[in-house]
Amino acid sequence: GLFGHSSSSQSGMIVPFQNDSKRYYLFTTDYQWGTNGLCYSVINMSLNNGKGDVESKNTQLTPFVREKLTSVNHCNGKDTWVITRDYRNGDFMAFLVTAAGIQPPVITASLSTAAVLGYMKASPDGTRIADAKMFSSLELFDFNSASGLVSNKKTIMTYPGLFNYGVEFS
16 A cells, blocks of 8 residues: 555665664655655554554655655764655755654755656765656766755766666776
8 A cells, every 4th residue: 555656767766764773764656647746654663563554654745756865874873855746847855854754855946857757876985866768868967965965967868768767886
């Protein structure tokens, strides 16, 4: 009964609670133009005799997301940014997960017309975000792990007729 979708590029991501090693947020994204959008569920590993169970499920954060989801550690070393994009306009939405819970998103107005399909990935140091556009080019952005803002788009051109779907940093 958990949301997400088998055809979504990045359907699920887990972020641990800061002050409870037995609880986790499970973030899910719907397929392109689906109405479930970005949701979270809480998984509690102390339930069901230590086997774990769903404590709460499918709480919607926003109904309009692309099939893209990534995370970056906040520069304070404790909090986590959960980042996705609005499928209507391409705006970046960065939700800060703190000990107090999930905060309202920091929104960066669209810097591109990135396609709905394809992966979005943050660099290991959290300073860059790459966004694969299935029927177009790959885009690279700067990410500010203190503010949650995205900036400085760079377009990486690809060969005509090739599809950009996955992306990874070394």
